Amino acid sequence: MQFLSKIIPVLMAFAGVWVAPAMAQAMTPGTVFSDCDDCPEMVVIPSGSFRMGNTVGGEHIDEFDGHEVTIANNFAVSRYEVTFAEWDACVADGGCRGYSPSDYDWGRGNRPVINVSWEDAYRYIDWLSTKTGQTYRFLSESEWEYAARAGTSTAYPWGDTESREHMNFGNGSGVGLAQGSDQWFNTSPVGSFPPNAFGLYDMNGNVSEWVQDCWHDTSQGTPPNDGSEWGPWECPWRVTRGGSWGSHLEFTRSSARNRWSNDGVYFSDDWSDRDNEMGIRLARTLKSDEQAAEIDDDEIPPEVTSGIDAQIAAAEAELQRAQSVLDDARGGYAPDEVPPGLRHQLRGLEHQVLAAQNSLDLAKQERSAIVESYLRDKPE
Numbered sequence: 141m142q143f144l145s146k147i148i149p150v151l152m153a154f155a156g157v158w159v160a161p162a163m164a165q166a167m168t169p170g171t172v173f174s175d176c177d178d179c180p181e182m183v184v185i186p187s188g189s190f191r192m193g194n195t196v197g198g199e200h201i202d203e204f205d206g207h208e209v210t211i212a213n214n215f216a217v218s219r220y221e222v223t224f225a226e227w228d229a230c231v232a233d234g235g236c237r238g239y240s241p242s243d244y245d246w247g248r249g250n251r252p253v254i255n256v257s258w259e260d261a262y263r264y265i266d267w268l269s270t271k272t273g274q275t276y277r278f279l280s281e282s283e284w285e286y287a288a289r290a291g292t293s294t295a296y297p298w299g300d301t302e303s304r305e306h307m308n309f310g311n312g313s314g315v316g317l318a319q320g321s322d323q324w325f326n327t328s329p330v331g332s333f334p335p336n337a338f339g340l341y342d343m344n345g346n347v348s349e350w351v352q353d354c355w356h357d358t359s360q361g362t363p364p365n366d367g368s369e370w371g372p373w374e375c376p377w378r379v380t381r382g383g384s385w386g387s388h389l390e391f392t393r394s395s396a397r398n399r400w401s402n403d404g405v406y407f408s409d410d411w412s413d414r415d416n417e418m419g420i421r422l423a424r425t426l427k428s429d430e431q432a433a434e435i436d437d438d439e440i441p442p443e444v445t446s447g448i449d450a451q452i453a454a455a456e457a458e459l460q461r462a463q464s465v466l467d468d469a470r471g472g473y474a475p476d477e478v479p480p481g482l483r484h485q486l487r488g489l490e491h492q493v494l495a496a497q498n499s500l501d502l503a504k505q506e507r508s509a510i511v512e513s514y515l516r517d518k519p520e
Contacts, residue, residue: 169214180219181218181220183216184216185211196300209282211282211283211367215425217287222261222421223250223252224253230264235263251330252327274427275424275425279423296344305321307322308324309389326385330342344383345382347384348391353370374488400413427504445510451503456500466493
């Protein structure tokens, strides 16, 4: 067993081996895992730095100028775009407000779910987080580009030239084209094209993917350089990334940005921002025990971790406060009985809970890194 415990992480790192949740400890970059039978497969993405934005020159609509971004911690990203099968599992389990989006008879199953608003996607994330006890979330815009580039600085993960051997895209007028390996006039089954170097499929093309960030024009600057989201929480437009089966190739570049309406989401059930080119990709924050093997605190002098321990205590208190406020606001309403005005308030409070949980997880990851650094560098 000791031999297996040492060799399995090595095999996972090089082969992208799937691991069951019970084995999901000290997961290394490239590890593929799923938290439940109906949960999306996730891939561990390594921390690192990259140049975000236009890296190849020329005029490109709404792309940021190149700037450095550092992702400090490993995180997980869904290997594929969320499928109809995964969405339908949410509905069957009583989640996603029972909404069953149309597939226009293109096919469900392993086709990417479409006709989902940002709010719809948020409900799926909330259901998945509750079901698994993990922190699922949208990717930030900079995380998305980091994951899409997968270590490259070219227009696409495979080079600077668009290719129907690598992605599903259209003519830019919501019309799909079928040429070469791109055999579909609309969405293609997820995983129909080769993955990028991080093991992610369809980051470019197929369906556009919602991210957490609100839309900002390039004249407003650039996103945070630490990989975090660019708020605020409420906004009329959200960023979408990756382009779709109907997009012009300009919008399928790794640095390409687009936006989609978020109007009406908070105040009514008239979801005008649902569209057949819009889909979902997820991130999951990795907990500290998934980042590194457990360490005996008796080996660590208190002064080494006193600062980060105070941050963890503050994060735990903030999580408890946010959850208490949310619980009080919910009152006795069943999920499908919440009035529209209160629903708007709850969405914001739920985001605060997820943000607090994410901050706590990141603080615990930082503690693990501090402890590992101490043990590695301390004198014998």
